[in-house]
Amino acid sequence: MATNSTIVTGWVPEPEGRGTFGILRSCIMTLVLCVYTALHLNIPAPNLTAFAACMRKGKWVLMGCFAPELVVFVAWCQRRQATRLLGQMREVPGDTYRLWTMTHSFYATMGGFVLNTAQEGQDPYIPGSPRLYLLPEGTAALAKMGLLPPVSKDYILDKSNADGLAKLIVVAQSGWFTLQLLTRWAMKLPVTPLELTTMAHAVCALATYFLWWEKPLDICDPTVVDGEWAAPVAALMWMFSRLSSKRFGSRLGGNSSRPLAECDDIYWIDDPRALLDTLQPHPLASYEDTSSQSVSADHVMLFDLSRGSAFYRKLLPDDSTSRQYPYPIRLDRVTLRRWELFRQCIRDFPELPSLLKRATVTSPMEHICPPLDPSGPVLHALRDHIRTVSGGPGMCGVEDIQYNYTTRILRNLGLELLIVLVVCALAYGAIHAAAWNDHFPSGHELVVWKTSCVYVATCGPVAATLWLVFFSDAVLDKETIKGEIGCSGNHWFWISWIQIGLFFLAFPAAVFYVLARIYLVVEAFVSLRSLPSGAYSSTEWTQYLPHL
Structure with a gap:
């Protein structure tokens, strides 16, 4: 029972406004969730030490911090591979692989099926006797010959460490953060550079989760494909x-x-x-x-x-x-x-070479x-x-190390991949460019911010286009081109000089690219020292949505 001196109230709304620590806390929590938990790496090499495993994960965490759109690009490439493999598996006659799903395709593309070349009591036949991971071409070829062991989806999920609740939390937090910033823009409230950077990571995390949703997480033990063959x-x-x-x-x-x-x-x-x-x-x-x-x-x-x-x-x-x-x-x-x-x-198996052709x-x-x-x-x-x-x-059925990303993507860079890379780079740069006319602690910081946004948005697409024009497989195979279609030596003389010039320009361009990336992230935190007062006003209704 309340006494006469007790003051009671009903529903009390959250205090208006937010502080610097509140901005920092929500951004860091979202960044950690988006960068670390969104990564779905391929199966690691056997006997990988704990230190090597940490370095492997840390390399991709750094990429997620400073270049999240490249992680999206890699995820898109892997999903593209898995989708193609799914289509090939559905063409296999019979019912053996009738229940093949995208989870199976991701499992295969991440190195889920291996051939052990070290056989006890037999002479070695491959230098170093490595474990060979079946690539999508090799997986489809063995399936068409009836040699690939059928595995169930439950078998793969038992190996995976993916947690549906954890994925839901990350998606909810990323969605909440993005919605909050859209609401601030609609209400004409200032958005801090740190929030823009975090939003870019949140959007990339949502795209990455969508692309990798069916991909198993943190599998270490692949399925050994064995037999006399x-x-x-x-x-x-x-x-x-x-x-x-x-x-x-x-x-x-x-x-x-x-x-x-x-x-x-x-x-x-x-x-x-x-x-x-x-x-x-x-x-x-x-x-x-x-x-x-x-x-x-x-x-x-x-x-x-x-x-x-x-x-x-x-x-x-x-x-x-x-x-x-x-x-x-x-x-x-x-x-x-x-x-x-x-x-x-x-x-x-006389049909195997033709099945491996890509x-x-x-x-x-x-x-x-x-x-x-x-x-x-x-x-x-x-x-x-x-x-x-x-x-x-050009025929590639196996690999000795299951890379998360290989230079084959660049060597075989086509128009479709180039468009995806351009869209990812432009989207990441455009989000940061939303602060084009916003407040910064100094005019010099604003100029460098604008320059970095433009450079990050355009450098990747320009470099990929130059690679496509001057360094693709079609251009590099000079012997085939000159000997079979009769290109003049003068033509290749100028292309060679252009290639040399681009190599000399590549190093300083890459250095400035890395510096621009680092600046966007560092300046996002440094700019908290001087913000307009409107940046501390909060959007009330978004506070009632579940978030961290």
């Missing part, structure tokens, strides 16, 4: 992928800077002895392989090999116009074992390098003498 398939995929180019590098002394896969220019022939005269010791290579052992008698019948020998081969037999390929091929025990498995895979990325530079004429003299001679089973680095 696994070693031959792994050998073929490795030889057809860019992994083998890390061992062979680019063509030495040639005009092409493209990676060289081990399966390039490997042919099946009816009579191996017919090509003996095209195999010659390589004068530029001198390999010493202490792990090599004596070559079996079957191979000695074809070549007089010594331990660690290196050879090169002409393109075609009995062709005086054929150039000699100036790259060496090392023949050791590991290589011969891999080639034997490669032969076995072609014999047992669709060509369409780009504005496509007209520079059109496809070869099937009726041309070179391919006609190939058809007469040999049966081609070549793939090249």
Whole structure:
């Protein structure tokens, strides 16, 4: 019972206004949730130490802090891969993969299916015997051959550490923060630079969550794809992928800077002895392989090999116009074992190379390098003498490390990816540019803010466009372009000088880009020292919405 001296009241609204600490607290809470919890990284390498795992996560947290739109771009690329894989899996006949979902596709694209190349009691056939992660092309190929083990969605979700409630909290907080700022603009109330920066991260977090909603979180143990067929398939995929180019590098002394896969220019022939005269010791290579052992008698019948020998081969037999390929091929025990498995895979699964072929990325530079004429003299001679089973680095079914982002995206940058990158960069810069005429502690800070906004919004799209025009695969494959469509040397002379000039400009441009990024984040906090009084007025009705 209340006494006469007790003053009681009913409903009391929140105090009007907000303080500097309130602004700082809500922004930091939103930034932490948006940056850290929105990250859905791919499966890490095996035996990753705790320190390496922290560094791996920390690198992406820093990117989320200073370049959140790039995280959105990566998420969009991964969802694009998963969507394509989902379409390919639905084309697989039968009911084995009928229940395949986007969760399955994300699980596969993040490295959920692996081939173990280290087999106990068997000779190694891949240098270092790494674990090979199946890429979407490899996953779809194995599924079409009925070799991919079916897994349920519940099996994947049991491995995932995703929490639906945690996702809901982040989405609700990001949505509340964005709605609050839109309300302040509608009420003509000042918005602080820190709130603009936080809003940019909130919008990016919402987009990232939408793109990664079905992607499992923090899975460490992938599904091992095993069987008697696994070693031959792994050998073929490795030889057809860019992994083998890390061992062979680019063509030495040639005009092409493209990676060289081990399966390039490997042919099946009816009579191996017919090509003996095209195999010659390589004068530029001198390999010493202490792990090599004596070559079996079957191979000695074809070549007089010594331990660690290196050879090169002409393109075609009995062709005086054929150039000699100036790259060496090392023949050791590991290589011969891999080639034997490669032969076995072609014999047992002749359809696998065609299943691994990826669709060509369409780009504005496509007209520079059109496809070869099937009726041309070179391919006609190939058809007469040999049966081609070549793939090249354009075919990629496996990877030894499941990267969250690879330079293949830039190497194969097409118009669609370029548009997405431009939209992400412009959106991030436009949000910060909303403070174009707002109050800043000094005029110099406002000028630098404007400059940074414009530079961040335009630098990425301009760099991507220049990469597309001057550094795409079509442009870099100069040997193919010059030899097959007859581009003039003067044309490539000027392109080479432009490329050199762009390389020199790239370093200072990248430095200024990083500085502009850092300035936008740092200035957002520093500007709290001087704000207009209206910035401390609050929007009452948004305070009643659930938020942190």
